[in-house]
Amino acid sequence: MKSNHWIEFVTLFIYNKVFFSFLFFIISFHTSYSQQIEKVDFIDVKATVQPIFAEKKVKATASYTFKILKKCDSIYLDAPNIYLLNTKNFNSQIKIVSKNKKIWLFADFKVNKTYKICFSYEAIPKKALYFFKNQIWTQGQGKYTSNWLPSINDMNDKIEFNISYIIPSEKKIVANGILKSVTKNEKFSTWEYKMTKPISSYLVAFAVGDFSKKIIKSKTNTLIELYYPTNDSLHFEPTYRFSGEIFNFLESEIGFKYPWVNYKQVPLHDFMYAGMENTTATFFSDNFIVDSTGFNDRNYINVNAHELAHQWFGNLVTEKSGSDHWLHEGFASYYALLAEKEIFGEDNYYWKLYQSSEQLRSLSEEGKGEALNDPGASSITFYEKGAWALHILREKVGDEVFKKGIKNYLFKYQFQNVKIKDFLIEIELVYGMNLNDFENDWINQTKFQYEQVYKSLMKSKFMRDYLNLLSLRPRSISSKTFDFEKALSSSNVFLGQEVVYQLQNESISQTLPFYKKAFQTNNIHIRQAIAMSMNKIPTELKTDYESLLDDKSYLTQEIALGNLCANFYGDRLSYLNKIDTVIGFRDKNIRQVWLFMALITEDYKQEKKDLYANELKQYSSSIYGYAVREKAFEFIDYLSLWDHETIYNLINASQHHYWRFRASSREILNKLLKIDTYKKQIILLSDTMDDKNQSFLSKLMKEN
Numbered sequence: 001m002k003s004n005h006w007i008e009f010v011t012l013f014i015y016n017k018v019f020f021s022f023l024f025f026i027i028s029f030h031t032s033y034s035q036q037i038e039k040v041d042f043i044d045v046k047a048t049v050q051p052i053f054a055e056k057k058v059k060a061t062a063s064y065t066f067k068i069l070k071k072c073d074s075i076y077l078d079a080p081n082i083y084l085l086n087t088k089n090f091n092s093q094i095k096i097v098s099k100n101k102k103i104w105l106f107a108d109f110k111v112n113k114t115y116k117i118c119f120s121y122e123a124i125p126k127k128a129l130y131f132f133k134n135q136i137w138t139q140g141q142g143k144y145t146s147n148w149l150p151s152i153n154d155m156n157d158k159i160e161f162n163i164s165y166i167i168p169s170e171k172k173i174v175a176n177g178i179l180k181s182v183t184k185n186e187k188f189s190t191w192e193y194k195m196t197k198p199i200s201s202y203l204v205a206f207a208v209g210d211f212s213k214k215i216i217k218s219k220t221n222t223l224i225e226l227y228y229p230t231n232d233s234l235h236f237e238p239t240y241r242f243s244g245e246i247f248n249f250l251e252s253e254i255g256f257k258y259p260w261v262n263y264k265q266v267p268l269h270d271f272m273y274a275g276m277e278n279t280t281a282t283f284f285s286d287n288f289i290v291d292s293t294g295f296n297d298r299n300y301i302n303v304n305a306h307e308l309a310h311q312w313f314g315n316l317v318t319e320k321s322g323s324d325h326w327l328h329e330g331f332a333s334y335y336a337l338l339a340e341k342e343i344f345g346e347d348n349y350y351w352k353l354y355q356s357s358e359q360l361r362s363l364s365e366e367g368k369g370e371a372l373n374d375p376g377a378s379s380i381t382f383y384e385k386g387a388w389a390l391h392i393l394r395e396k397v398g399d400e401v402f403k404k405g406i407k408n409y410l411f412k413y414q415f416q417n418v419k420i421k422d423f424l425i426e427i428e429l430v431y432g433m434n435l436n437d438f439e440n441d442w443i444n445q446t447k448f449q450y451e452q453v454y455k456s457l458m459k460s461k462f463m464r465d466y467l468n469l470l471s472l473r474p475r476s477i478s479s480k481t482f483d484f485e486k487a488l489s490s491s492n493v494f495l496g497q498e499v500v501y502q503l504q505n506e507s508i509s510q511t512l513p514f515y516k517k518a519f520q521t522n523n524i525h526i527r528q529a530i531a532m533s534m535n536k537i538p539t540e541l542k543t544d545y546e547s548l549l550d551d552k553s554y555l556t557q558e559i560a561l562g563n564l565c566a567n568f569y570g571d572r573l574s575y576l577n578k579i580d581t582v583i584g585f586r587d588k589n590i591r592q593v594w595l596f597m598a599l600i601t602e603d604y605k606q607e608k609k610d611l612y613a614n615e616l617k618q619y620s621s622s623i624y625g626y627a628v629r630e631k632a633f634e635f636i637d638y639l640s641l642w643d644h645e646t647i648y649n650l651i652n653a654s655q656h657h658y659w660r661f662r663a664s665s666r667e668i669l670n671k672l673l674k675i676d677t678y679k680k681q682i683i684l685l686s687d688t689m690d691d692k693n694q695s696f697l698s699k700l701m702k703e704n
């Protein structure tokens, strides 16, 4: 079924304020214990890396220091699509050869001896390094840093990376570690970054762009650099709201000082995950850039805390293999929940736990439960079940034991790799008893332990009230008047929302007073529940419903505009006039829906129709983020606004690095290829395109 995209957004939003949390990916690692790790320990890398915008490639010189652990005659660095240019050895005994996606080092290597090599190379990365008009950024996890910097795909070899970057002088760069120096020249500048501690290769990262920054200091004097697009300073505060609080909270909650020299965060164009915890330099999707209104629906807080928690859980102490992935994602998700609890309160914490428990319970009942030590488990297992496991463990052993155990674990295994068992042993040592039951129920078991979960949820008064209210769903409105009154008078938004959902599809004569009261709570989330659940607007509620257009929520405004125009046909012009200057979220949700409505409303501003159509078409261009473009394509398709330029943009989008966007674009392109007139246009256009686009299109046409 093809539905308007914004309606899909609605269903996603309905239970989840942080929309983008679903973007977290299943990134599991099947790290095999290669022979390599037993033979050699890479100690440090010193490199000078120059990314070249125009050619989408990297030129670099890198030197490596390594210690031989076992006598051998060859070792390697992972290096796909990397071409050796020059090999000037410190040790002429070592032969350097590029073969089979690796750089091989051949010599008669002696145990306990330290060696050094140096070479220059060119890399044309197919992934892990992405070039855009104004930005370049990397993504190491799941993609492999070795695509642009010869390194080790295995997380078990931690290396000290000291990298200098040569970039155009008008740009800024964010990278791991501390910025030692910047040498400016007219065209290019060299930025020297330094790490003082070893990290796994997947955590090496850099991002080049037009950034500005503000610096704050944590209670323990760590410098926190918050970057933003230079032309977007107005959104700085709501985007980074609570960043200092989150940092201070996590540091004191974890009880172990932030382990790195500094912390940086930077929002990036077309970043394909919600966030990535590169050591000292978290990258996140610029879809999280919001103003104060957008903050209410889609804020960065959960991702902010999640990526920061990884700086301890994942970056400082790293899994040995994919079976230990809980130690990364479960921990980051759990500590993000705790940070949100600190900001939004305990009810919010239980609400989120409850929601994930419902999902996990139904998966488990369908026989789709997964064990936390299954390296192939899905993201819901690693993230949500993982967080639940820690919540249950903490209840079992108590706050004090839990916190002491966490501290000991981090202290003992810092800068090392661990297994789940190593963590459990540290808790057991403080607890004084074994955790066999916990391990069986929560780590080894595929079944979700709902009885334990239910017992835990029942400790919250809010959850007891909520589940009680939920149990009233089948009953008549008249029999639950008292409960509804009470819920709508409470300060808890989730209870109010539940009342609103129970009013759905009931007769207006019975529900009117409750709807009135729900509107009057002036709580944007309760009012949003009305916007989401009411399709047919009774005339008695017309004025109240119209007031939703003024709510500080772009989601509410978007739904309300659509519903009002559909319900009160005669008033469409005034609704359109009311929000004709609102843009909405980063994906321009309101503006695009508005343009769409303005175009389909025949008697609305005839003289400006071309202007509106052109604006909508423009949003399909690659200068905009994928979220803007995805919406634009839907509307363009719906309105059949296809022309050379928009089709070109669609072909380009169908090869995008972000698979979700690529898939939705391809679906539309495939559809167009089945329509003769468009097919002809596409073939014509194909003649004017470069080889890469042409071969993509000819392949696609064969499939169709």
Ligand SMILES: [Zn+2]
Pocket: 306, 310, 328, 329, 332
């Ligand atoms: Zn994570």
